[in-house]
Amino acid sequence: MASEINLDFDRPERIGLSEAVFCLGKTPTQVAEAIAIAQARNLSMLLTRLDPPAFAALPAAAQAALDYDPPSRTAVVGAPRRAEGEPLVAVVTAGTSDLPVGREALRTLAFYGVAAREIVDVGVAGLWRILKHEQELRRYPVVIVVAGMEGALFSVVAGLVGGLVVAVPTSTGYGAARRGETALHAALASCAPGLVTVNIDNGYGAACAAIRALGRGVRETAAASGRAAPAARG
Amino acid sequence: MASEINLDFDRPERIGLSEAVFCLGKTPTQVAEAIAIAQARNLSMLLTRLDPPAFAALPAAAQAALDYDPPSRTAVVGAPRRAEGEPLVAVVTAGTSDLPVGREALRTLAFYGVAAREIVDVGVAGLWRILKHEQELRRYPVVIVVAGMEGALFSVVAGLVGGLVVAVPTSTGYGAARRGETALHAALASCAPGLVTVNIDNGYGAACAAIRALGRGVRETAAASGRAAPAARG
């Protein structure tokens, strides 16, 4: 049977983001095939949702090819770009249980060479924790806020800063937290203007949105189409 | 056909709260009959969810018997108790659209003679609005917080004060606000400890909870059962 993988190699040229391999629901053989393709083409590649048991099930050669980070369940093939300059993105997490999702965002930003700042455990039950970062947070063009339960932190941050605020609702909590739906709905129904959101637990998506907002994708594709790139920010 | 009303006259003795007439879904004849019974027994009675058209549909005698307040959709038959002393309850509303629900709570507290303080339009999109009341709010044994949309104000207030915080989610908002369900779930999944909630738009219920928490119901029924009343607070 022919290959079951049909990678979208033109994506970076088209939108400035390469195709990441979402490992949930893929067999070890399929994941290993994707890794081999990347190595054969000498491409860097990001893998997400690679649980430790899934990593352990890979062939040794595939494991050896990966820079694997268990908490964030991400792995990288090849050398990512080097992050330079001042951080342009802040990744803020409400509680300790939200850390893995925040780390997925940070690893994705690092893969694309975007410097970022992590601020942890600043949920609104102790409001002083986020307020002490208020002035700093106003400096970032993009702030990614990672929170579960009732997701009140999204609205609080979006009311404090003027950059793009990307909410990442998480499945932290139980009962009425509804596996992340309550935080998701809170982000969508926020009283703060211009807050945007991605899917539950989607730290990878929030990082991609940040990269889009920073104009990286526009710049790169612009180069391909002959248009002048927008000025870099920050 | 016999009477369709079977009022629970022993309720005040039992739980310290008299039966209120919930007017939604009742015919004008049924509402008027309840009013007549209260007048015949010389009782004070609270009516809730009496929309202006429903009020207008009542017989003139029934209308004349009522102290009617259109914004809160409440009406009172007879003289309510007099509120005395310092306010024991604060009623905090997030936005202008939440005012009618907050007013229902205030009218209910007034009916039972409980002094209360109203604080309006302090949603978290401008966090300074609630923070400037922080010290004052810590003084109240009970704080009722009325908010729709994402309901972030519930967690913010419950993280600031030590009294009982009763959330009243409202149906303010649209789309992902889901007619109040998002604010309701936010109250239930809050990261702040000990927050409690009542049904969507139920300002009346929040006020009754405040009265229970203040020990009024315990005191009154205690009198009937020979137990010493707890000391009043505040």
Added chain:
Amino acid sequence: MASEINLDFDRPERIGLSEAVFCLGKTPTQVAEAIAIAQARNLSMLLTRLDPPAFAALPAAAQAALDYDPPSRTAVVGAPRRAEGEPLVAVVTAGTSDLPVGREALRTLAFYGVAAREIVDVGVAGLWRILKHEQELRRYPVVIVVAGMEGALFSVVAGLVGGLVVAVPTSTGYGAARRGETALHAALASCAPGLVTVNIDNGYGAACAAIRALGRGVRETAAASGRAAPAARG
């Protein structure tokens, strides 16, 4: 990497409740770090949702520091306050499957030094079981009712007593019980006035609400702000 824990040590002063460590979703390393911080500062600390496997995964030193109660999945670091005087709170459970949630409430009350009374297996299918406690229940300023399935016990109790009734819906049941949502909705849509509710299976939250209603949090923070404490009740 810096600490992933950012405890809210000012919370007792602010709201009269210290931060509890919710162990679900935390790694053994994170839980052990929180225990070590409490020990280093000589603080008492409550841990909730610590399943037996999670307890067993802790380092021996962390285990030794804990007073662990498997049924309620709670653990305590250090010495809790001593409960004194007559019970102020009753914890009523509908069925045997609701016991662990009731025990979480009882352990939390004990941690804060609040004397409480447990009444078990009094579901409404045999109504005489709750009715025989009717007079006793009227004496408590706060009654916590723990029930799953259809949650009819919430309304029955709230119709009998005048104290604050806090419903704790549980995930007991199957099918239309919807993992606790039916009991939760029953508490919210109750025909009894002034009933309040917390999240599904949240015995900890109900106990915190009881402490708020008893004025403990108001008293303690009042001390910090120079206001006279309200008289203790009961």
Added chain:
Amino acid sequence: MASEINLDFDRPERIGLSEAVFCLGKTPTQVAEAIAIAQARNLSMLLTRLDPPAFAALPAAAQAALDYDPPSRTAVVGAPRRAEGEPLVAVVTAGTSDLPVGREALRTLAFYGVAAREIVDVGVAGLWRILKHEQELRRYPVVIVVAGMEGALFSVVAGLVGGLVVAVPTSTGYGAARRGETALHAALASCAPGLVTVNIDNGYGAACAAIRALGRGVRETAAASGRAAPAARG
């Protein structure tokens, strides 16, 4: 165009219940055609969900053919059977807003000649109201319980009596009552054994279930199939 009505005239012979005309969503012409067919065949016929405006929109001849009862939104063509003997069914309603649904059940029972007893406004917020009927209720082979909001009355009654208890959840209430779903789920997840339920607001269906349980349908169809009829009960 040919007739749009295709009535199931064999249904009484088959199951002991004739086809009722559910008027919601039918045009006045269609309702009138059904009435005319019944008159032409000299049959009795029950119509349900005939709102006053829908009744008013019928041709005068159709209106004149009907015994119309606005509160229950039912109408009868021709002479219903005469009810005889002691009541075999009790219809119990929790609140005033549940009356129209209870009346739909009572009108349906009357149409089939089944004597019934109505007990109104006995919701559990004042438990004494239902308890004073306890001994009487034990006498009925079938008890229909009509309740909205949290539907606690279903479980309470099913725990008190040994006859068939048919719950009719109603759309009374708001917010978490979810237009009758909470009462419906409460009936299904009841802790009382053997409680059955019909659709929200379906008083007609509950009455039909009572008639099935009383063996009327078995008896009548048995006659057609040559089997001895079961003895009537009560």
Added chain:
Amino acid sequence: MASEINLDFDRPERIGLSEAVFCLGKTPTQVAEAIAIAQARNLSMLLTRLDPPAFAALPAAAQAALDYDPPSRTAVVGAPRRAEGEPLVAVVTAGTSDLPVGREALRTLAFYGVAAREIVDVGVAGLWRILKHEQELRRYPVVIVVAGMEGALFSVVAGLVGGLVVAVPTSTGYGAARRGETALHAALASCAPGLVTVNIDNGYGAACAAIRALGRGVRETAAASGRAAPAARG
């Protein structure tokens, strides 16, 4: 700590059904205690939802006391009543996966001494399978129909017979079957009049409803209250 079991021993006298022990969520110790109480009082007792692993976890003495049936997950302590005479109840299952639920109903009926008839694998995809039982099914005062997926069998049977039809929706199926909710909603929204339903997978409840409908509960409690029992049927 005192006993965690508070059995409702008066239930048979009150409603003709004894308390069954629902084993899901109970510890082996709690189940064994209930068995010991029944043995000490020389009572028969039914246990439901006792999975094979839960049975295996019981102490040997408790296991020895049980007549255990793995497919239906039911067990009986002591001698059940003897079933006599013609079957009064038919238990009809749509597919092989619905059998365990049907068996729970049959075991419950047997426990109470009610003779019953089982008809299996007659789903509507091959309509002839149910139609060949049409005449027989009309003879039973009660027909229990057990079906998952789309639950079409409920309406088909209720359109064919005049006895009480009790639907038991099952969690058979996937996706849009929504773990039994679709079959449940189909039973409730049926176009056939007088169909009633119990909770998803609740074979025990359907059997109890049959016993109520057969007048067993009325007769027994009537004996206790001095009223003449209704004639037995069938």
Added chain:
Amino acid sequence: MASEINLDFDRPERIGLSEAVFCLGKTPTQVAEAIAIAQARNLSMLLTRLDPPAFAALPAAAQAALDYDPPSRTAVVGAPRRAEGEPLVAVVTAGTSDLPVGREALRTLAFYGVAAREIVDVGVAGLWRILKHEQELRRYPVVIVVAGMEGALFSVVAGLVGGLVVAVPTSTGYGAARRGETALHAALASCAPGLVTVNIDNGYGAACAAIRALGRGVRETAAASGRAAPAARG
């Protein structure tokens, strides 16, 4: 401002179906503009969901251009194709309230020149009504089944015939019918193999699916791409 209409004129060539104008949510000006474009290009055009008030709000010239059918809420501009030969599609409706949706399907088929057969009011509560059409139904390559409430008719028909069965769930019913969702889920979770479904109340879509299944779209586009057309069926 430029035109707000951007019609897909190549659609017939591409997929054999022309763009229909869905009138719900469009202003009279927008609908009239679409009609004018069709007239100017001398095209036939189908309009759906044109309620009588929306029709009445159109300019007189637009009204005059339409062949309008109020029950189905459809209108046609220009001359539809002539239907020829034997009917290839049967449209079966469960109840009178489902007729408008069935008529929308019939009008769409007529617009495309497909002969069809209508069979009405054959819901499963009287199973003989559909069974008497069993042999005839087996002759049609496509059977469209229109049903609301519990949607049992879908599975019954799909178990009887071998042609393509397209379910159209309708919003007929109340409560647990959930505005058509129960019938929709019943179609999806059907025990009969190969049943397909379209959206709730979407008679238009079912007719388009029939046209696709009959190979009309393949034939026409095939002509454009040089491939031999499949033989017409029937």
Added chain:
Amino acid sequence: MASEINLDFDRPERIGLSEAVFCLGKTPTQVAEAIAIAQARNLSMLLTRLDPPAFAALPAAAQAALDYDPPSRTAVVGAPRRAEGEPLVAVVTAGTSDLPVGREALRTLAFYGVAAREIVDVGVAGLWRILKHEQELRRYPVVIVVAGMEGALFSVVAGLVGGLVVAVPTSTGYGAARRGETALHAALASCAPGLVTVNIDNGYGAACAAIRALGRGVRETAAASGRAAPAARG
């Protein structure tokens, strides 16, 4: 106890599709019995949802009788029909995780002797992947599209081709993908006319629908009832 299997052997004659054994929820004994019946009658039989562990739990003789394909979880007893001629159906999958569902469709088509074409990993994030198959896809009378997440591929394909497009939503994705419900709703609410859908992950059902649409069932049953078969297509 009698057999628990009641196979519908007349189904091929009636609708052109034989009964497949859905193995989920069946015991190994029940599955083995079905296999033995097929062997005894010398019939071919398809088994679906036979997970590797379920296959491993079968008796050796049953295993030996099967042509088992783990990825699609299907097995075949006996010799399937031979596929001949040009492919009439295309099976298109959006991502690698959707492959098992697509394979279930392909195996079902092969069982019935229908030649098919597989096109993999053509999700819309890289639109060129599906567009390069546009001309080819227009040639198939039926196109089965298998997609999870947001299911955008359904509408895109249905806008490109004129054959019958059958959507198979899959449970691929997380969070807002809601275990396949979002893709399912996307198929139902599609802006492309005439798209039909089957249940989530139901590759088997989609293949059966294709066979119905190709007229196989009509032809075969027509043969039995004396009607001329429609011409085969393609």
Added chain:
Amino acid sequence: MASEINLDFDRPERIGLSEAVFCLGKTPTQVAEAIAIAQARNLSMLLTRLDPPAFAALPAAAQAALDYDPPSRTAVVGAPRRAEGEPLVAVVTAGTSDLPVGREALRTLAFYGVAAREIVDVGVAGLWRILKHEQELRRYPVVIVVAGMEGALFSVVAGLVGGLVVAVPTSTGYGAARRGETALHAALASCAPGLVTVNIDNGYGAACAAIRALGRGVRETAAASGRAAPAARG
């Protein structure tokens, strides 16, 4: 009674966006008061969700103060900033029914002086409509995509361009479109990386997000905090 309006005048300085008045649920008096405050302070102010009847209910003076646009339901007090330079944002709508929401976004962008480009009626049922704008769309730093029904356009656009793509799901459609929830879930579960979304029908929020992403809020607040502003883009 004191003012019921408590405007957040510092918001522009804080986040670069002024407070807009959401008119749904506000009384004419409240809206007029907000307008008067803006006029008294000589501020520009945006009003959203001002339906024509709500506009008509305003006092004449308030009406005169407004630049009102009925399709978008927006109004402006005072002079908005002048838009200059090349468009930085594209607003793409899938169908005619989505236009009002797109216009709300355009009016909001205009209020803040951001030049924008509108592209209408390019839904995926005719894919060529969006593909012909592919090169142009790659030039915009932000693309707002407005779509209802299945929302496939979001993923298609996000797969084509590298700028920030903000989805605005709309309530266009019926049945399984679920008043916009399906399009919302489609945006969240998209297979295209980095797509973000706002609430259903929230054109205003999408425009605010665009302004945040363009760095306007960062620049302005940066000025207040002494930080160098990022370079403007485009």
